Amino acid sequence: MSAPDAIPDFFDEGRPMAVLTTQPLDRPLDYRAPEGGAWLGALVEVPLGPRRVLGVVWGAAESDLPLAKLRPAIRVLDAAPLRAELRSFLMRAADYTMTPLPAMLRLATRAPGLGDGPAMRKLLRRGDTLPPRMTDARARVLAAFDDFGGAALAPGELAAAAGVGPGVVRGLVEAGALVECDTPRDGPLPRLDPARPGPVLNPEQAAAAAALRASVTGGAYGTTLLKGVTGSGKTEAYLEAVAECLARGRQALVLLPEIALTAEFLTRVEARFGARPGEWHSGVTQAERRRLWRMVGQGGAQLVVGARSALFLPFQDLGLIVVDEEHDGSYKQEEGVLYNARDMAVLRASHAGAHVVLASATPSLESWANADSGKYARLDLPARFGESVLPDMRAVDLRAEELPPGRWISPTLVGAVQERVAAGEQALLFLNRRGYAPLTVCRACGHQIGCDDCDARMVEHRFLNRLMCHQCGATKPMPETCPSCGAADRLAAVGPGVERLAEEAAAVFPDARVMVLSSDLFASARALKAHVAAIAAGECDIIIGTQLVAKGHNFPNLTLVGVIDADLGLQGSDLRAAERCFQLVRQVAGRAGRAGQPGLALVQTSQPDHPVIRAILSGDDEGFWRAEAQARRAAAMPPYGRLAGIILSAPGQEEAFDLGRALAAGAAPLHAIGAEVWGPAPAPIARIRGRHRVRLLVKAPRGARLQPALRQWLAPHRLTGDLRLSVDIDPQTFF
Numbered sequence: 001m002s003a004p005d006a007i008p009d010f011f012d013e014g015r016p017m018a019v020l021t022t023q024p025l026d027r028p029l030d031y032r033a034p035e036g037g038a039w040l041g042a043l044v045e046v047p048l049g050p051r052r053v054l055g056v057v058w059g060a061a062e063s064d065l066p067l068a069k070l071r072p073a074i075r076v077l078d079a080a081p082l083r084a085e086l087r088s089f090l091m092r093a094a095d096y097t098m099t100p101l102p103a104m105l106r107l108a109t110r111a112p113g114l115g116d117g118p119a120m121r122k123l124l125r126r127g128d129t130l131p132p133r134m135t136d137a138r139a140r141v142l143a144a145f146d147d148f149g150g151a152a153l154a155p156g157e158l159a160a161a162a163g164v165g166p167g168v169v170r171g172l173v174e175a176g177a178l179v180e181c182d183t184p185r186d187g188p189l190p191r192l193d194p195a196r197p198g199p200v201l202n203p204e205q206a207a208a209a210a211a212l213r214a215s216v217t218g219g220a221y222g223t224t225l226l227k228g229v230t231g232s233g234k235t236e237a238y239l240e241a242v243a244e245c246l247a248r249g250r251q252a253l254v255l256l257p258e259i260a261l262t263a264e265f266l267t268r269v270e271a272r273f274g275a276r277p278g279e280w281h282s283g284v285t286q287a288e289r290r291r292l293w294r295m296v297g298q299g300g301a302q303l304v305v306g307a308r309s310a311l312f313l314p315f316q317d318l319g320l321i322v323v324d325e326e327h328d329g330s331y332k333q334e335e336g337v338l339y340n341a342r343d344m345a346v347l348r349a350s351h352a353g354a355h356v357v358l359a360s361a362t363p364s365l366e367s368w369a370n371a372d373s374g375k376y377a378r379l380d381l382p383a384r385f386g387e388s389v390l391p392d393m394r395a396v397d398l399r400a401e402e403l404p405p406g407r408w409i410s411p412t413l414v415g416a417v418q419e420r421v422a423a424g425e426q427a428l429l430f431l432n433r434r435g436y437a438p439l440t441v442c443r444a445c446g447h448q449i450g451c452d453d454c455d456a457r458m459v460e461h462r463f464l465n466r467l468m469c470h471q472c473g474a475t476k477p478m479p480e481t482c483p484s485c486g487a488a489d490r491l492a493a494v495g496p497g498v499e500r501l502a503e504e505a506a507a508v509f510p511d512a513r514v515m516v517l518s519s520d521l522f523a524s525a526r527a528l529k530a531h532v533a534a535i536a537a538g539e540c541d542i543i544i545g546t547q548l549v550a551k552g553h554n555f556p557n558l559t560l561v562g563v564i565d566a567d568l569g570l571q572g573s574d575l576r577a578a579e580r581c582f583q584l585v586r587q588v589a590g591r592a593g594r595a596g597q598p599g600l601a602l603v604q605t606s607q608p609d610h611p612v613i614r615a616i617l618s619g620d621d622e623g624f625w626r627a628e629a630q631a632r633r634a635a636a637m638p639p640y641g642r643l644a645g646i647i648l649s650a651p652g653q654e655e656a657f658d659l660g661r662a663l664a665a666g667a668a669p670l671h672a673i674g675a676e677v678w679g680p681a682p683a684p685i686a687r688i689r690g691r692h693r694v695r696l697l698v699k700a701p702r703g704a705r706l707q708p709a710l711r712q713w714l715a716p717h718r719l720t721g722d723l724r725l726s727v728d729i730d731p732q733t734f735f
């Protein structure tokens, strides 16, 4: 199915056709095809009651209403029809995630200005006559066209290219030597040249690159896990697959877990292919989004780099999807439509005849197991590129170090930081906690300040000078007196957050320049990017960061990483606590010593003998995954069993519990596939934004047909009032 659709079905004007709208209806509606007819998959505007809504021609009409009873669609929009590949992907994705199809379609039609006509702008090209009076400046303007291959140019572009003022250009228009023409505003993106030579690869990289190129050449679906230690050149290797894909005239998509990483990636692509790819994420302007959405559909964009929502773009011929840092938790969308972009990438690729590359130094157990069983191919890059070696990893046993109250940087770590900073190198102190302090307590009565709407404590953010709830985002000023007992000046910050750690660093290292990297400190993606660039350029000595710093950044001068509290990740009953702790600490440590100087990672822990900490320190990755896989297999937990979370929420706890109990009592359809139901129980965070939350957990054997059983189980229950139910297939979080 690698070729674009064969000639799609066409509905002649006035013929009946089914249209799927993005409105919450349970099926497509029938309309008559509008003037000019409509292709299958075309985006159309249709009347719905008194409104006009967006829809997609989905297939043949389904009702047997007489033609005269059907309303005509209003018009076909100016955009490429959604291809069969995307339509079938949306149906399967809706099915898998148990999302209503219109909500899925909304993800694929989220382009600004879709309903607008083709936006035109006035460009200039050369006329048939020469100006009566030729000057140097005029000659330069006319010559500028040759530099652009005769393409039409905007007046401003032309003046800039010729190095003249706008008056010169105007004069030529008046003289008839330049003529205006209307041109679509959204032109193709600059061409990437896949034939340009890449860097010289070392033998391991070359072998991986050749295997990846070969997978793309086949033009069929397949998935490869590219496991390489941090700094081994995974990016260089998968860019070779991108080159192969583009050379074959197909499109490629690279997903990154964090917008802050795109700037560096765009620069690398430009260096490799001579132009920048399309960008798709929340930091991109509306005009750029509109252009990219259209160009992806028309084949005017070869490579897109984006966030998880880029998976729903209307590619003309998608040949490759790379999911970089595939283990990253942010690929799971936790609000609205609940989906895992890594899994959906595999699903989309299987419909598009595309290859998937999952790249990571610390793969998810899911991907590791799929490679282990042979379902995915696997390629390894076991060593860092060039002279750099993996950092030396050592534990700092907190039981043996004297730390005064309110201090978190151990004497050993202080000494190491001083040494590195004195040598003109950078040190990173990692603590996965935003804000100043996780807890504010009254020393008079013991009261802990909580959120008014959630079952969560408020976190002090000194930078904002407020308390913040990390569940709902609500903030309030720090009270002067205890809200419970009224005592003044008795409220105390308990525990560290990155802001407090920065305060400690400033006190302990008074001469060092300290910068904090935490997602909440930046008003925009742009500000964050600038900050990352400043760090890479060496504008600070000590970086204090949350998990934001763990994600693939390249700080060449960074040689020391201190993990403030490795035990933090081991806590909690979460199924993936060990896996996440392992991934996070290994990734953070991997930031050290990337450009030749040897790196050191010091891991502060009170449990140096904990198996996870030992695996982190020893670097025995395979041993860790094997042990983890064995434990999960024994418990029949994912990926060796299946889970679905059911979250009920309502203004009152009783309503949610009543439904939960009714569900638990009527679980026969689940028992029929060998599944168990746990709960209902109050969710660990029992209230968010004023709504009470109750959870059930469904656990099924690996091969069970879970979704049909869930549908059958849930069908008899009507949601009344303000009761909400959401289904989380393959849940990553259990709050």
Ligand SMILES: Nc1ncnc2c1ncn2[C@@H]1O[C@H](COP(=O)(O)OP(=O)(O)OP(=O)(O)O)[C@@H](O)[C@H]1O
Pocket (backbone or CB within 6 Å): 199, 200, 201, 202, 205, 228, 229, 230, 231, 232, 233, 234, 235, 236, 237, 360, 361, 385, 552, 553, 554, 590
């Ligand atoms: N063959 C090569 N020639 C020149 N430079 C290389 C080569 N391979 C890798 N590098 C450089 O080494 C550094 C690490 O490579 P790269 O970013 O591709 O590794 P990675 O495995 O993707 O790292 P991470 O896991 O941290 O994302 C980069 O600066 C890259 O430009």
Ligand SMILES: [Zn+2]
Pocket (backbone or CB within 6 Å): 451, 452, 453, 454, 456, 469, 470, 471, 472, 473, 474, 688, 689
């Ligand atoms: Zn809250």
